[in-house]
Amino acid sequence: MNEEELSRLKRRLDYYQVDAPDWVRIIWKNRESFEWFAKNNRQTLLARGALVRLGRDYFIDTGIFTDVAKSILGVTKNHSDAESPSESNLEVSNGI
Secondary structure (H helix, E strand, O other): OOHHHHHOEEEHHHHHHHHOOHHHHHHOOOHHHHHHHHHHOHHHHHHOOOEEEEOOEEEEEOOOHHHHHHHHHOOOOOOOOOOOOOHHHHHHHOOO
């Protein structure tokens, strides 16, 4: 991982409160909902590079996360999306 890639990494709370686009805080009204999304979709986020594990912590890659999150939610199609969003993802996107 080079310096540019490291500079894009943010802790999840910092990303949610400061760096995330407004739609992130609209869909996930509180930090706990956002954390649930990240935990529930951890493997997909890791596989697509939106979430990076360094040591014992997970960091958001701010250059990748929004596109991958939209893809998981079914808002946009990604080249590796062959599946539809799970019911649990739809519940989060509907604010339930």
